Amino acid sequence: MSEIHQVERTIGGRPLKIEVGRVARQAGGSAWVQYGETVVFAAAVADPESNLERDFLPLTVDYREKSYAAGKIPGGFFKREGRPTEKETLSCRIIDRSIRPLFDKNIRFEMQVSAHVLSSDKLNESDTLALIATATALNISDIPFPEPVAAVRVGMIGEEMILNPTFPEADNCRMNLVVAGTATEIVMVEGEAREVSEAEVLEALKFAMTAIQEIVAMQAELVEKCGKAKRPIEVVETPADIEEKTRALTIAKMDEALKVTGKDARREAINLLKEEVKQKLLEEFPEGERDISCVFHAIEKERLRSMIIKDRRRVDGRGLDEVRPITCEIGVLPRTHGSALFTRGETQALVVTSLGTSSDEQKIEDFGGEHWKTFMLHYNFPSFSVGEVRPIRGPGRREIGHGALAEKSLLAVIPSNETFPYTIRIVSDIMESNGSSSMASVCGGSLSLMDAGVPIQSSVSGIAMGLIKEGDDIAILTDILGMEDHLGDMDFKVAGTKKGITGIQMDIKLGGLDFGILSEALDKARAGRTHILGIMDKAMSGARSDLSPFAPRINVLEVNPEKIRDIIGPGGRTIKRITEETGATIDIDDSGKVKIACTDAEGGARAIEMVRSLTEDPEVGRIYNGRVRSIMNFGAFVEILPGRDGLVHISELDHKRVNKVEDVLKIGDMVLVKCIGVDDEGKVRLSRKQALEPTNAG
The missing domain is CATH 3.30.1370.10 (K Homology domain, type 1)
Structure with missing residues (x-):
């Protein structure tokens, strides 16, 4: 039986325990993490054989929240956990985006990590614990994962930073970030805020790093006690003659192909060059197609990065800080409640706002409790937006993640349900894409909300920043293209108003970033956001005064x-x-x-x-239009409110003497009466004559 090892430290005022060796001993590595009374387990496994034909990192990440963790039985007929919820998908993405950049890109054996929430105290969030458990499992296994990585949440209430805020505390936070990092650098950021400054974001990241370093040290201690030797990585070397000849045929022409304007034309030029090179070399190296393609792709990446670093020029001719041309069209769909078409270069989002009632709210049940969403944003990325053919299925992890980021970014300006008692749904359909479609959804969403007459506090824009880093040389890019995202080192999305940041997401491929680069990227993002807001405000600077005639x-x-x-x-x-x-x-x-x-x-x-x-209750002195329900010899009973009758005494029927009630009223008549009293038992006295116009008595 394997030995059990445990480390424990106080993090954010609560004990954090990491334990290995008790469960899942047949996995490559496993870890049991407890924080408060929330428990998360993770296991890591890998295929013993490498598939050297793969040209990608074969990593699968899974995260599940067990219903029993909160003492519940799943709903539905089958009473089993089903497809991942949106929350599970977003948590899975946090883990994936934090660990994937750290793996050696030459790994070609299949890897799988699974994280399960086993217990929830309904106070502590489980996603960051899942990353800690996953990283621990990887680090003690024989899978070649290079170093410990951990994540924490940082909340900000007023001016105070709070580490790992509880669910109730998170509801009151001005900022709520998930930050992942190694002992020295940040690898992933995700979060939302209520118009905070760049300085406050940086302060939160530095605050997070202190705790991350403590948790990383806990993992390192376990690795020292029970870590396995790492298995070797099989690296397929490209034959020197193939590489040399591919480079000789490619480099000069690649520089020209990269200068072609337009995404489609540039991709066509690169593809034609690739076919030309392959045709020339396959005669000499008939088995070398894969090697030729690998070298060709490496050259494409090298030359693009060199162009940016050395020439300070981008493939579409822009400067490093330049935003693509933008057009904003409002009210493009006549029968919707609000719509906008936002186009930035070759990225275009058709964004539509629909207003509903409380019956349209979305019920959310998670470990934080049951609550209802009155604002939601759904993002769709159809294959035609990039000119591809793909099966049409439900939203994938990427679409769910992009929609959640855009939703967070707009949430800060959405009026409260007390002020604006509508359920709001935004749908962003990406019509074409060449980078930064989630931020186009933020911009289009802001415009469509105003077109719908939603009194948002201010416009929100978003921008994606990129990075090229070669040694000590860096270039920070504003409003990145899809190609710059794919071949670059960072995708840093920042959304906000003129006042401050509302949404943020950072993914990197370097293995970490220092605070100097992050600070510069945030400053450049602010300049880009402000530029976009200026264009948006020219199209529409405030919400319409009236709702659409088709809205409830x-x-x-x-x-x-x-x-x-x-x-x-x-x-x-x-x-x-x-x-x-x-x-x-x-x-x-x-x-x-x-x-x-x-x-x-x-x-x-x-x-x-x-x-x-x-x-309502009868109001003394008010005149009602009532219906005669019954007639007695002493007066008539008149219904003035549903189910509420009052008596009109015969003496109150007219200014002149009435001998018989039927001479004035009949059952079913509508009659104006005045409430002249309500006694302690709730009986209502009415007068017809006081409701009549004054008459001249003889």
């Missing part, structure tokens, strides 16, 4: 909770009658808040009147 109008009434049953009626008949007669939808919560929504103003007004009449 929502009115909110506050009623006595005891009156809710009167609105609903026996078996729901009353509320059903109101909705059928007016076309309105009515949502009622237990506190007595009634939301009435209707696309027809007249129908909405009628529904409001009907609800008010069901819930």
